[in-house]
Amino acid sequence: MSERHINPVLKQVLELGPTVAFFVLYLRIKEDTFVVNGVEYTGFIAATVIFVPVLLVCMGILWALTGKLSRIQVFTAFMVIFFGALTAWFNDERFFKMKTSIVNGLFAVILGIGLLRGKSLLQWVMGEMIPMREEGWMILTKRLALAFATLAIVNEIVWRTMSTQAWVIIETFVFPIALFVFLWVQIVALQRFVIDPEEDANTDA
Numbered sequence: 001m002s003e004r005h006i007n008p009v010l011k012q013v014l015e016l017g018p019t020v021a022f023f024v025l026y027l028r029i030k031e032d033t034f035v036v037n038g039v040e041y042t043g044f045i046a047a048t049v050i051f052v053p054v055l056l057v058c059m060g061i062l063w064a065l066t067g068k069l070s071r072i073q074v075f076t077a078f079m080v081i082f083f084g085a086l087t088a089w090f091n092d093e094r095f096f097k098m099k100t101s102i103v104n105g106l107f108a109v110i111l112g113i114g115l116l117r118g119k120s121l122l123q124w125v126m127g128e129m130i131p132m133r134e135e136g137w138m139i140l141t142k143r144l145a146l147a148f149a150t151l152a153i154v155n156e157i158v159w160r161t162m163s164t165q166a167w168v169i170i171e172t173f174v175f176p177i178a179l180f181v182f183l184w185v186q187i188v189a190l191q192r193f194v195i196d197p198e199e200d201a202n203t204d205a
Contacts, residue, residue: 006065014062015073016176018055022047023172030165044093044164052084071125079103097159097167100175101152108148111141136193140186147182151175 029043041049059077063069083099086092114121120137122144132140155175159167187194 004065004067011062011066014058014065018051018058019172019176021054022051023168025050026165026168039091041088041091042093044096044168045087045091048084048093048096049088052081055080076103093164094159097155097164100155100171101159104148104152104155108145108152111145111148115141115145130187131195132190133193133195136190139193140190143186144183147179151179 026044026047029046032043032046034041034043034046055077059069059073062073079099079102083095083102086095111121115138120134120141122141123132123134123137155171158170162170
């Protein structure tokens with residue numbers, strides 16, 4: 001199925017909406033306790049359990065409208081489901097908090113393995129979105145691997161030393177904004193490696 005373009009605002013809502021919904025829901029029920037089959041669950045765990053199907057519904061709508069989901073989206077969804085299930089099963093919010101460390105750590109390791117093999121796995125994932133020479137992809141991959149490793153370490157520090165509310169705020173806003181700014185700065189810095197389609201076509205001609 002070929003990818004179809006949809007309204008960019010709707011796309012952002014479907015991609016970011018579940019995370020924002022989790023944040024809002026957590027703030028509303030963070031002090032509440034829910035009893036299911038005689039087991040008490042905190043507001044955080046209840047918000048986590050609700051977050052999983054909301055994420056899946058939004059991803060399903062996104063796939064139905066565009067005909068495509070990125071490998072990163074599918075992997076992230078799998079990790080959310082897996083750690084969300086562990087959180088609910090063991091009634092332990094630490095599993096969901098560790099998810100961010102493990103996901104970012106895995107991204108860093110995967111990109112690092114590609115670099116050791118002399119390849120940019122990032123180019124394999126994002127090559128269609130950003131036409132860039134191989135040298136630029138290698139530089140960006142190295143920097144992004146370090147960024148993911150840093151986020152994993154910072155997340156470990158945050159959830160182990162700060163309150164749950166502080167972690168939710170940082171997870172919802174600080175980490176995504178930091179990663180977005182980092183990528184934006186890198187794209188600008190590596191602009192000299194970006195391939196101009198028109199210029200490239202003229203060269204081939």
